[in-house]
Amino acid sequence: MPIFRLILALAGCFILSESAAQGSLLKTKFYCRATSGKTAAILRELSGYCGVAIEFSPSSLDTTKRHTLTAGRTSLGAVLDKILAGQYVTVTERNNKILIGKGSTPLPNGYLQEKYMLYGYIQQESGLEPLPFASITVMPDNRTIQSNVHGFYSLNLPAGRYVLMISFSGASSKTVAVDLQENTTMNLVLSPVLLPEVQVDAGNLPRRDAAVKLDRYKGGMYSNMLGETDPVRSMYLLPGNTESQESGGKLLVRGGDPGQSMFLLDGNPVFNPAHLMGEISILGNTSIKSVLQYKNDFPSRFSGGLSSITAINTKEGNMEHWSGEAEVGLTSLAFAIEGPLKKGRTAMMVSARQSLGESVYHDILSYDANFGDIHLKLTHLLNRHNKLMVSSYIGNDRLELTQDKMQQLVQNTNQYLHRWNNTLTTVNWNSIIGRRAFANTAFNYSSYNNYIAIMYTPPLDGGVGGLFDRAALNNYSSGKRYEVKTDIEITTHDHLQHFFGGRFEYTTIQPYRTLFGSDFKEAADDFSRRAFLPFSDRMLYYEIALRVGNRLLLRPGLHFNDYQHNSFHNQSFQPRFFSSYAIDKRQRINLAYTHIGQLLHMITSPYTGINRELWLPANERLKPAENRMVNLGYEYKDNRIVNITADFYYKKISNLAMFGEKTNILYNSDSTEKNIVTGTGWSYGAEAALEKRFTKWKILLSYTLSWSWRQSDSLNSGIKQPYRYDRRHNVNMLLGYQPLKGLEISLLWHFHTGDFITLPVLISFKPEATFADTNMGSVPFRGSIYNRLNLNASYRIPTHGRFKHTVGSGVHAVSQSQGDYLTTIATTSRNYTTPLYQEQLFKFNPYFSYKFSF
Structure with a gap:
C-alpha cells in the first residue's frame, strides 16, 4: 500500500542521511x-x-x-x-x-571524530539473564542511556577512552573502562544483590517515554490475598488506577472501562488478565522480569488500549545453573524452576500455581473458587547475535458465589457462576543486525473462553412464563487471535535513534446465544452459535528519539492501522508525540500527545452486577474507538529526600459503544448490535504520588482527582452524564516498617468514592422482550464510598548457603466498607420494590505462606 512504502521510505531517508x-x-x-x-x-x-x-x-x-x-x-x-x-x-x-x-553555534566536542558502535547485552551474573532498562552512564560525557526491554544497549561514540558506569535495581553497580578504537560487541555483566522483591518506583520515568516501571528487584511490601508478592497487583497503588471486581479483574484507568486497558504477556495480548476476579495476577512473581504501564504516553508501536497498556515480560531462564522455589499457603500451592538444558546455550523456566480446592474457599471465605496456571519458557542462543524464545501459558478459573442477603430473601443458592480460561503461545526471535540495529520478531497466538451465568428467583406466581420456579441465564463466548510482528530499533547517531516496525493480526470472536432455563449449563455444546465475527488488522509505525543536548528529548511518531471486518474497511493515521526536559539533576517535566485507536469494543452495561460485558469488533455502525489525549507531567526525584510525580491529563474518546436504554441486558440475540448506540467520552484530572524512605520506614502515597463523562444522542435525551466509573477521589497508601533485618511489616489502604449506579427500567425474563420507550431510571446516582485495609508481614529466615526460607502472614480486608465490589438488585415482593444490596465478595481473609528457594 502507498502508506507502507511512504513510511519505509522516510525511515530509509533518515537512516541514510545520518550514515552519510x-x-x-x-x-x-x-x-x-x-x-x-x-x-x-x-x-x-x-x-x-x-x-x-x-x-x-x-x-x-x-x-x-x-x-x-x-x-x-x-x-x-x-x-x-x-x-x-x-x-x-x-x-x-x-x-x-x-x-x-x-557558523552560528559552537562546534560540539567530538563532532568531527570518527565514531564507533559499542553494543551488546546487559546481563545478570551467574545466569546470563538480560536486564531490561539498566542504566549506562558514559564518563566523562556524563550521558546516560538505558538498555531496552530485551537488555540490549547500543552507544555511538567517538574513538577514545571511556569509563562506563552500569547500574540496575537489585544488582551491584559496576564500572568498566573501554578503549574504543573500532566497532565493538561487549556484554556487560552485573552481580545480583539480595533485596526484597517488589516496589512501585513512584519517581521512575524512563528517558524515552513516560512509562511507569514496577521494579521486582527493589524492596516492596505488596502482597495479594494468597500472601504472594504481586508486582502486577502493585499497579493499583499508582495514581489513576483503580479496580472493579465487577469487571473480571481488568484494570480501570483514568475513568475508562476495563476493556480499554490492555495486558501484554511477552508482547502477547491477554483477554482475561487475572485470577479470582482481579485479586490475583495471572502469573506468579518468580516468573516476572519487568512490568511497565503506559498511560501518560503511548509509543507508536502500541495500539488496542485506549486507557492503558501494561507490558509484562518474563524471565528467560538461567543459563548457568538450576534454581527454583516452592510456596505453600492456606489456599494454594506454587512452584517455579529454571536452569540450563545445555549450559550457556539453552535454558528453560517453568512455573505453576494451583488452588487447594473449592471447599477451602467455601469454608473460609463463603464462596467456591478454583484456579490454576502454568507457564513454560524455553530460550536458545542460536549464535552470538541471535536468540530464540518459545513460551506458553495456560490459566483456568471457576468462581461460584453465594450471596447471603439474596439467599435470605429469595432462598436462592447458586446465584452467580463464572468460568474462564486463557491460552497463549509466543515465539520471539531477537537479532542484532550489523552494529547499529536490533530486531525482535514475534509470532503470537492467544485465545479465551468465557462462561457467565446468573440465577434469579422471580417473585412471580407460577414461575417464569409458567415454566420455571427460577430462571438461569447462561452466557458463553470465545475468541482467538493470531499475530506476527517485527520491531526494529537503529542507532544512527549518539543523539538519534529510529524505531519502526509492522504487524499483521487476525482475530475471531465467537459469541453464542444466551441459554435460558432453570439450571446452569457449563458445556459449550449446549449453546448455539451466533454470527461469527472475524477481523484483520495491518499496522505500521515509525518514530525517532532525538536528544538535543543532555536535557531535552523529543520523540515524534506515526502509527498507521488498516482494518478489515467483513465488508467494512477502515484506515487510521495516529500521530504521537512525547518530549522530556530535565530542569536539573532532580527535576524533569514532560509533555505528551497521543492519538490511539481500539478495534475491539468491550460494551459495558451501565447497570449493576458482575461481568455484564460484550465484545464486538468495529463495523459500519460501531466505528473504531479513538482516544486523543494530552498529558503534562512533572517529576522530582531525590532518593535521599523524597520522590514526587504529578500528572495533568485531558482526553476525549470518540466512537464509544454503549448499551441502549431499550435493551434487555439479560438476553443477546443475533440483533444485539442493533441495540448498541455510539457516543463520546471525556476524562480529565490530576494525579500525584509521593514516595519517602527513612532508615526503617517507607511510605508511598498516591491521590487522583478525576472526572469521567459519557454522552450519546440516543441516551438520556442527549444530555452528558457521569460515567459508571467516575470516581472523583481515589487514595492509596502503603506504609512499611522494617524493625529488624529480614522482617518487613506493611499496611495498605485503598479509598475511592463510589461508582455511579444506573437502575434498569425493567428486567424481563422473556428472552424476546425489550424495554418500554421510557427514560425512567436511566439517570445514574453516586454509590457509597469504598475503602479497604490490608496488613502484611514477611520474614526472611537467616540461613547460610544456597537455600533460603521466607514466611509471610497477614490479613486481606482486615477492615473495609460494607459496599465492597458488587451492588445487587433484589425484588422482594410482587409490588416490585427494588432495594440495593452491596455484597462483599472477598471478606476478612487471613493468610499464611511459606516459601523455600534455592
Missing part, C-alpha cells in the same frame, strides 16, 4: 606530527602533509587560540576536532576538500 553525516575525508588516517601554535598556522601546516586540502578564512576562526598536537597515527577528524571544538565554525566536504566556514 560523517564524511569520508574526515576518516583519513595519517601520521600526525608533534607541533604547537595558533589555529591558522597549524591548519596550514596540517593541510600540507595530511593528504587532504583544507581551506578556511582566518576571519571565521578564533586565531588567538594556541594548540599542541602530539605525534602518532590518527584520523583527520580527530585532529580537526581537537583544534576546532568550541569555535563558531562549520566543516563540510566539497570537491575532495575540507571547507571551514563561519
